[in-house]
Amino acid sequence: MKYTGPRIVTPPPGPKARTLIEEDIRMLSPSLTRSSPLVGEKAEGVFVEDVDGNVFLDFGSGIAVTALGHRHPEVIASMKAQMDKLIFINSLDYYTIPQVDYAKMLFEVTPGDFEKRVFYTNSGSEAVETAIKMAKWHNRKMYGIGFINGFHGRTLAALSFTTNSLTARRGFQPLYPIGQFTPYPHCYRCLFDKTYPSCDMHCLNYLTDVVFKKIVPPDETSFIMLEAVQGAGGYIVPPKEFFPRLSQICRQHNILLIVDEVQTGFGRTGKMFACDHFGLEPDIIALSKAIANGFPCGAAVSRSEVMDWVDAAHEGTLNGNPVIMEGAKTVLTVMQRDNLPAHAEKLGAYLKDHLAFLMEKYPIIGDVRGLGLMIGVEFIKDAKKTPAVDFRNQLIDLAFQKGLMLLGAGESSIRLAPPLIITKEQLDTGLSILEDCIKELS
Ligand SMILES: Cc1ncc(COP(=O)(O)O)c(C=O)c1O
Structure with missing residues (x-):
């Protein structure tokens, strides 16, 4: 299995995912958040493949868990x-x-x-x-x-x-x-x-x-x-x-x-x-x-x-x-x-710079903060910093449709926490999807 980038072959959730999700909803605890309708079947490195063959770039690492990427050999x-x-x-x-x-x-x-x-x-x-x-x-x-x-x-x-x-x-x-x-x-x-x-x-x-x-x-x-x-x-x-x-x-x-x-x-x-x-x-x-x-x-x-x-x-x-x-x-x-903390520091600085640039461009971004590859982006509606909750939620949904896995944090923020092994090119791919989504929703 070698993934080169996100790939959407059928709009997610596809037919197999929908069937599984219906069963899950009937049988598992309704207390689980479930940010996106993703039914993971395989994964490697920074990518996750769902049951319908869609491939997603993972910008959340399952809440900062898979630091070495999925299934590190x-x-x-x-x-x-x-x-x-x-x-x-x-x-x-x-x-x-x-x-x-x-x-x-x-x-x-x-x-x-x-x-x-x-x-x-x-x-x-x-x-x-x-x-x-x-x-x-x-x-x-x-x-x-x-x-x-x-x-x-x-x-x-x-x-x-x-x-x-x-x-x-x-x-x-x-x-x-x-x-x-x-x-x-x-x-x-x-x-x-x-x-x-x-x-x-x-x-x-x-x-x-x-x-x-x-x-x-x-x-x-x-x-x-x-x-x-x-x-x-x-x-x-x-x-x-x-x-x-x-x-x-x-x-x-x-x-x-x-x-x-x-x-x-x-x-x-x-x-x-x-x-x-x-x-x-x-x-x-x-x-x-x-x-x-x-x-x-x-x-x-x-x-x-x-x-x-x-x-x-x-x-x-x-x-x-x-x-x-x-x-x-x-x-x-x-x-x-592999000096992963230093790698996280370097790529995190790059990520933050890029997001600061997006913040200049899109007033919906109120704040960019974090350390290393633990970056929060907060969305606001106006100068009074009213939390743009719906925007944040729609952003997570749209990014998912385009093959990017994002997680929310706080009232109207997303947390960017990709696996620490991520490359600059992969980060750029995710950032470009993120910007497309912000542009489309703004
Ligand atoms: C800072 C912090 N402490 C504790 C926990 C709880 O960990 P777990 O979900 O493994 O019980 C979390 C989970 O998100 C966390 O972020």
Whole structure:
């Protein structure tokens, strides 16, 4: 299978896709978002083929998962080799070699030159749950502070800190009763209507002067948790002063800092972790998505002394599967060998420049932001920045019709997060479809 570009042979969804989708809708949970009517059958590199033979260029990587591209041959080979030896014995009763091997690799690349420990999980939400439980076990303090517009998953404790949309919370509240909130530094849409940098990071002043003085005492606060770059919330990058001051607040009050790098991790932002852009060394970091290029896997990595819980306090039957661990080892090896973070940084800069040029041309584009190959494009209706929600949704649909897979984020943004192996030519192909769609809909 060798794809050279997107190819639409029948308007999607074609007949086979429509049949499958009808059955799916009857049988699977109606809670799944389903951005486009794509029924994937095969994939390779940056391309996905549907059941009707249409080929799409993947600009979303399944939400920043397939960083090495679809079906990376070395990942497949290492997993097959492990399958021929041992597939499963359960990680809570026994030991396996790949878990320890991968831990050594992970500790080398995760932020902070201190002793670490890891707990493996099967998803991002589970990594976040693990981080929350670990912090609570360690310091036995009551509260956790999250940031408005954050996304941390949909299991109950993770959902308690998910505030990017009401849809996720409606019907499930009250949630785990420890989450308090403070605004994320979303400078394009500041909740305080202030302007950066004259705001003096008012969102952090709000934390220290309002939350800590009127709502939650800092000495009862176990942890502060946030994304290094908000993902589902719209690919929002904090200003450079934000993290040093936040870390200082955590240190001052002996509060653990949990950074959720489930979406930003593993080269996506142009460095191995988004924390590396800010010199940030969290006490606990939550990882998943790109970790095994599509296989269910996650990890919570902490300072050694923070993971001080006792046996049976937290475990999981399927965690740290040796086959998936071998895949994860290969992901990291390939990423470092092929300098994929640097490649993401270079192509990301190119992508951002091109989008900035489109922003000049099309007033419907209100903002272009992001790091590396994690770029958000926000659409607005007018000078008051009214979110162009319908436009964004139509854009995703039209791009799909033309063979480009796009994902939404925030209220009226798209997230551009192609596989990190994408070439400049492939990026240009996607950009040209994107511009055609913007032109057609504007
Ligand atoms: C930042 C962040 N944290 C946590 C999660 C939850 O991960 P999962 O869907 O694997 O449970 C996501 C998923 O999109 C995420 O983007």
